[in-house]
Every structure is written in C-alpha cells, then in structure tokens.
Amino acid sequence: MGVSETEAIVLRTYKLAEADKITVFLSQNSGVMRGVARGARRLKSKFGAALEPFTVISLSYFEKEGQELVAIRQAEILRSYFELSKNTEIVVALEYIGGLILEFTPPHEPNEKIFRMIRACVEAIASAPENIRHITRYCEVWLLKLAGFLPDLRACVNCKRPLGENRETAYLGTDGALRCDKCASYKLDLLLSCEATAHLRATQRLAPGDWARSVSSASETVLKELSQVTQRLITRALERLPRGRVAVE
Numbered sequence: 001m002g003v004s005e006t007e008a009i010v011l012r013t014y015k016l017a018e019a020d021k022i023t024v025f026l027s028q029n030s031g032v033m034r035g036v037a038r039g040a041r042r043l044k045s046k047f048g049a050a051l052e053p054f055t056v057i058s059l060s061y062f063e064k065e066g067q068e069l070v071a072i073r074q075a076e077i078l079r080s081y082f083e084l085s086k087n088t089e090i091v092v093a094l095e096y097i098g099g100l101i102l103e104f105t106p107p108h109e110p111n112e113k114i115f116r117m118i119r120a121c122v123e124a125i126a127s128a129p130e131n132i133r134h135i136t137r138y139c140e141v142w143l144l145k146l147a148g149f150l151p152d153l154r155a156c157v158n159c160k161r162p163l164g165e166n167r168e169t170a171y172l173g174t175d176g177a178l179r180c181d182k183c184a185s186y187k188l189d190l191l192l193s194c195e196a197t198a199h200l201r202a203t204q205r206l207a208p209g210d211w212a213r214s215v216s217s218a219s220e221t222v223l224k225e226l227s228q229v230t231q232r233l234i235t236r237a238l239e240r241l242p243r244g245r246v247a248v249e
C-alpha cells in the first residue's frame with residue numbers, strides 16, 4: 001500500500017464526473033488495475049495524452065487498503081501509439097484485444113508474460129498495421145494459453161500420437177481438445193489442416209511480428225481455420241461469443 005510505480009499499458013479510459021477519468025491498465029507489477037485520474041479531462045491536464053488506449057506509460061499511483069480503485073499520481077508516456085488511432089480497423093481490433101485481456105486476466109495478479117506479450121503485439125501492429133488480423137490471432141492464442149484454455153498442440157489427446165504426422169488433419173472437439181484422424185468423432189469437430197496446426201504451434205516459439213509474417217503467406221482456408229479454432233476455444237472459455245470479434249475476422 002502507499003505509493004507505487006510500474007510500467008503499464010492503458011487498456012481503456014472512461015469519463016468520471018466532470019473533470020476526471022477512470023483508466024484500466026495492464027501493469028507490469030500488479031496485473032490489471034483500475035485507477036482514477038483526477039482532472040484528466042481538463043484541457044491542461046498533467047496527464048496529457050498518456051491515458052490514450054494502448055499507450056505504454058510509467059505509472060505512479062497511490063493505493064489505499066481495501067479500495068479497488070487506485071489514485072493515479074503521474075503517468076509518463078514511454079511509447080505512444082497515437083498514429084494507430086487514425087486507423088478504424090486497428091482501433092476496433094485493439095478494443096477487442098483489450099476486452100479479451102480483461103476477460104482472461106484476473107485483476108491485481110501480476111503476469112510478466114502477458115505484459116510482455118501484449119507490449120510486443122502492439123509494437124508489431126505499429127510496425128506492420130496490415131498484419132492486424134494475424135496479430136489479433138496471436139494474442140488470442142497466447143491469452144488462451146496463459147489462462148489454460150489452449151489444448152495440447154503436439155499430440156492427440158486420446159492416443160498421444162504426434163499431430164500433423166503424415167500431413168494428416170487434426171480435429172478440435174467440443175471439449176476443446178485436439179484429436180487425430182482416427183480418434184476424432186467428426187460430426188461436431190472442427191477440422192484443422194496440418195498447416196493450421198503447425199502455425200498454431202509456431203505461436204509458441206515465434207515473436208508476434210515474425211509469426212504474423214509467416215502466416216501472411218498462408219491460404220485463406222488456413223487463415224479461416226485459425227480464426228475458427230480460436231473462436232471456438234474462446235467461446236468455450238467464456239461460455240459465450242467473444243464481444244466485438246466479428247470486426248476482426
């Protein structure tokens with residue numbers, strides 16, 4: 001409790017009363033947190049553009065025992081992505097990614113991996129905005145993985161045979177597990193080509209920008225499979241369709 005400092009990524013900002021804002025962050029030291037920025041809506045606010053979505057900031061805040069909202073003392077911009085705010089497709093995708101982070105990350109639980117992954121993803125979007133669809137997929141796979149909802153991508157859950165052997169198709173069941181050609185029950189299973197399974201596995205070893213580049217040469221069929229598999233896994237995890245996803249198909 002008391003004054004703390006951390007690096008943080010702004011996820012959302014809401015208006016509060018006449019002059020203030022509530023900001024939701026993904027912070028390095030304390031995971032997802034919410035804070036009040038007093039006077040942030042005034043023209044000459046000390047926060048300037050620091051509370052814009054996906055800005056990376058150095059945050060100084062005051063925390064009181066038993067209060068969910070922290071008081072934001074200072075927010076200095078470490079990396080601004082203001083240029084991305086002109087691209088509607090990217091704004092929509094970032095809003096969707098922000099929503100997913102809030103769904104999959106419990107508040108006040110620091111997770112260095114998620115913090116670094118999201119930071120790298122936003123940077124990758126800034127350097128290649130045309131890859132927004134692929135980076136969105138990458139974020140989905142990693143958030144599923146870190147929340148424990150990504151199935152084993154290497155072997156059939158049933159017979160343990162390595163998936164993708166002899167270029168055969170894998171199947172994602174309604175239980176969220178992957179099975180080989182022989183063990184799948186077919187009717188309700190989602191088909192995944194050998195290429196799609198290989199791309200999914202590659203998310204675990206490639207940085208977001210590199211993965212997006214490797215996937216950008218994939219066929220529309222494979223891209224659709226990747227989209228369907230994350231959609232099914234997220235829907236299963238949330239027990240409903242993810243909000244705002246249609247826009248980033």
Ligand SMILES: [Zn+2]
Nearest residue numbers: 156159180183
């Ligand atoms: Zn099997």
